Amino acid sequence: MTSPTAPSNPGRDPNALVELQHVTCGYGERVILRDVDLVVPRGSVLALMGTSGGGKTTVLRLIGRQLEPMSGKVLFDGTDLATLGRDGLYAARRRMGMLFQFGALFTDLSVFDNVAFPLREHSGLGEAIIRDLVLMKLNAVGLRGARDLMPSEVSGGMARRVALARAIALDPELMLYDEPFAGLDPISMGVAARLIRELNRALGITSIVVSHDVDETFSIADQVVFIANGGVVAQGTPAEMRASEDPLVRQFVDAQADGPVRFHYPAASANEDFQVGSS
Numbered sequence: 001m002t003s004p005t006a007p008s009n010p011g012r013d014p015n016a017l018v019e020l021q022h023v024t025c026g027y028g029e030r031v032i033l034r035d036v037d038l039v040v041p042r043g044s045v046l047a048l049m050g051t052s053g054g055g056k057t058t059v060l061r062l063i064g065r066q067l068e069p070m071s072g073k074v075l076f077d078g079t080d081l082a083t084l085g086r087d088g089l090y091a092a093r094r095r096m097g098m099l100f101q102f103g104a105l106f107t108d109l110s111v112f113d114n115v116a117f118p119l120r121e122h123s124g125l126g127e128a129i130i131r132d133l134v135l136m137k138l139n140a141v142g143l144r145g146a147r148d149l150m151p152s153e154v155s156g157g158m159a160r161r162v163a164l165a166r167a168i169a170l171d172p173e174l175m176l177y178d179e180p181f182a183g184l185d186p187i188s189m190g191v192a193a194r195l196i197r198e199l200n201r202a203l204g205i206t207s208i209v210v211s212h213d214v215d216e217t218f219s220i221a222d223q224v225v226f227i228a229n230g231g232v233v234a235q236g237t238p239a240e241m242r243a244s245e246d247p248l249v250r251q252f253v254d255a256q257a258d259g260p261v262r263f264h265y266p267a268a269s270a271n272e273d274f275q276v277g278s279s
């Protein structure tokens with residue numbers, strides 16, 4: 001069956017759950033991304049990496065329509081998000097789960113009640129079904145046994161997994177992760193990475209992961225997209241990125257402090273600032 005919006009979006013990729021077409025966007029007058037094209041295939045894990053401040057989180061905001069493009073289109077399942085009214089947008093957002101940096105839990109609610117929260121707010125289901133769903137989600141992240149703990153009683157890694165269980169409570173088709181590994185120890189990082197990959201497969205979802213952690217992210221991504229200088233500068237599988245000779249990709253993959261991306265924030269020349277050579 002053809003989507004009713006398909007005719008207005010010629011050239012859309014039927015295999016894409018999310019697609020950016022010639023998107024230019026920014027904040028106020030300031031353009032952050034210029035004429036960006038991006039395809040997120042259904043069922044894949046796509047990593048957004050690149051320079052700090054390059055616009056990775058901005059891409060997530062476009063997909064949730066927390067930010068509108070200045071020009072171009074953001075398609076979700078073939079529908080241009082800009083064409084949706086309030087109810088349509090709300091329905092589209094219901095199909096997306098978001099796990100933002102440090103995905104804060106409600107500190108006065110138990111682990112169980114944190115995961116139950118979106119179900120109680122949005123699903124209209126009875127408590128008996130909600131209980132089963134919450135336990136299933138907690139089971140998926142390995143924390144069924146921690147249901148009665150309070151957030152203050154769980155470790156940082158466990159808290160991140162509870163937040164993940166909460167993010168998948170309403171069975172999203174798309175998961176957006178912003179720095180899911182930030183602040184975790186290496187073991188918890190590995191656990192979180194495997195969980196993202198495993199949930200993607202088991203739940204049949206599509207995931208977009210914004211991250212700086214090359215090893216963890218490369219271990220789970222199907223495609224890596226590097227964003228810098230206002231656009232996509234490189235794209236490919238993790239293996240292709242590791243083999244890339246592009247200096248920008250190399251700087252990032254090898255974690256070099258300096259390279260095409262400058263260590264120093266633009267400044268007057270050191271000679272000028274330190275008045276070297278002036279009498």
Ligand SMILES: Nc1ncnc2c1ncn2[C@@H]1O[C@H](COP(=O)(O)OP(=O)(O)OP(=O)(O)O)[C@@H](O)[C@H]1O
Pocket residue numbers: 027032050051052053054055056057058059
């Ligand atoms: N609400 C906002 N208003 C104005 N400027 C913003 C806003 N949010 C982000 N920016 C600017 O837009 C640029 C891109 O920000 P964004 O958060 O998308 O970058 P990022 O690639 O996710 O960076 P990081 O890896 O450091 O989190 C940055 O220069 C940032 O200062």
